[in-house]
Amino acid sequence: MWIIKRDLLLAIRRQSDVLTTLFFFIIVVSLFPLSVGPEMNMLRVMAPGVVWVAALLASMLSLGRMFSNDYLDGTLEQMLLSPQSLSLLVLGKAIAHWLVTGMPLVLMAPVLGIQYDLPVDALLVLTVSLLLGTPVLSLIGAIGAALTLGLRGGGVLVSLLVLPLYIPVLIFGAGAVEANMSGVNFDAHLSLIGAFLLVSLVLAPWAAASSLKVSLE
Amino acid sequence: MLQGMNLACVRGDRELFRGVNFSLEEGGLMQVRGPNGSGKTSLLRMLCGLSNPAAGEIRWRGTAIRSLNGDYFADMTYIGHLSGTKDDLTVIENLLISSALAGFEIDMQEASEALEYIGLGSRQVLPVKVLSQGQRRRVALARLLVCKTPLWILDEPLVALDVMAVKLIQELLEQHLKQGGMVVMTTHQEIDITAASITQLQLA
């Protein structure tokens, strides 16, 4: 998939974009202890939710870039006119988006979990839940990004469209960690996120591709 | 053969044109003319399948392009106002990627030759953001050399080009037409191309 390679190459040439998303994630997570107090017991309870909400926001903020650069310089037109399947191209772009924004969040999450004094196995579950869940965010986000392409105020609109759709992932992502901490079996949570991932892998690129066609018409 | 039948275009509340008919044979060049805002770009975007006509039908070799989809795109190269180049990538990377997107995987050698021909030989490894407007245009047009499609749809290909480059592109078009290719283009400049058939399509 050369399009993944291309988007990664572009990201490497423009590292600041990747780093801003990551730092946004770190800052949001670090703000919570400052606002609710350093009570460790409370922080431990909040941790999964806080990390997940921050991941949601961080991945949403970077959605705008997924198509807008290609839209502005005309590459997107060429993608639509490509004999290759547009859904596959979109899938490639979503994967690249995840590698550039989702993956760093997954890697950073254990470190932030330590800030919240999470036990080791909870850290592990948190990382796995993010690993399964963040690609879903990129895939669903692609639909929102494609729909709001080139609109004024598109950035705010995309959050309005996409955040309600993120809710199931949030519930089960944070839920898996909580279940683990309270000693309940968390397999069901993770397999549900896995199911979301599979469903969105099939449906989201297709929906995003049709949205792109609509947006460019 | 590319045919347009009774095409109409509506933008917002305004009807730009209606009842546009044409038929372009192999080896033919069609020049779309008209003042600013007469719908030239809209017509070209319709012809390449980016937008649907408000009425009428476009046929490629007798079949409506709407039902051809990918097969039509494999036969057609469109170069619009936007160059489709990435500022952060080098000239040669841009060409490799845009031709891969169009379904033509080329190697460095071919890409390098094409850039040489179009006059960017010494700038292959520079990022596109340092190039001038005309040079960027050349990067986009270099795609015509490597993507061997029969139908070219070009929106103002000569804009921002210097005299040498204009001559180069005209040669390129002539050669393409001679080999039985087809060209639909808009331009405000006078063009000096000999071809089997040249049609003018005037939009009001």
Add this chain to the structure above:
Amino acid sequence: MIPIFSFAAIVLLVAGLYVGFFVAPTDFQQGEAYRIIFIHVPAAWMSMFLYVVMAFWAGIGLAFNTRLSSMFATAIAPTGAMFTFIALWTGALWGKPMWGTWWVWDARLTSELILLFLYIGFMSLQAAIDDPRRADKAGAIIALVGVVNIPIIYFSVQWWNTLHQGASVSVTQAPAMATTMLMGMLIMVFASWMYSIAVILKRTRVIILERESHTAWVAELQRKETV
């Protein structure tokens, strides 16, 4: 057609409210406050039903490129959002005397809230796009994505809710309803139906006139009406 439905809506509304507030017996468990369900339940039903109808027509518009069905979908959205809002509002009013709190993170309430977000998302997306055809299609896609998601969201929230039993109150208790209560409720449901049909048809008409304002027949109509 519109006057008939409007008339029916008003008559049924008055009848329904009368039955609901004066005829139906006072619930011995919940007191007088339960009467709010005469508004709450029909509103909640309509809010969900209208979303599905909206997505259906929007989908038809996208698939077959029929403009009227897209306009119809656009016309449904504000009414649907209104019913969602009423359902939420009356739900909160009901919750206060019943559960002692305005809001509980119950599966139904939460899903209803998310439904409101989906309606608002649909409307703001359409409002942000200038070209009506593009607005129709973009709206259709988001409406369809929403339809796929509503059940997922509903079950997610429900599941999540069962894990956090502490705060929740079971709303699913189904007390045997007195016939008059049921009557009142049904009349109110029909009233909501009539209201929705009347308003949506009217709004569709306005949208058609707006969009076709450049065509000859609209100009003709305008000329006639002003004379």
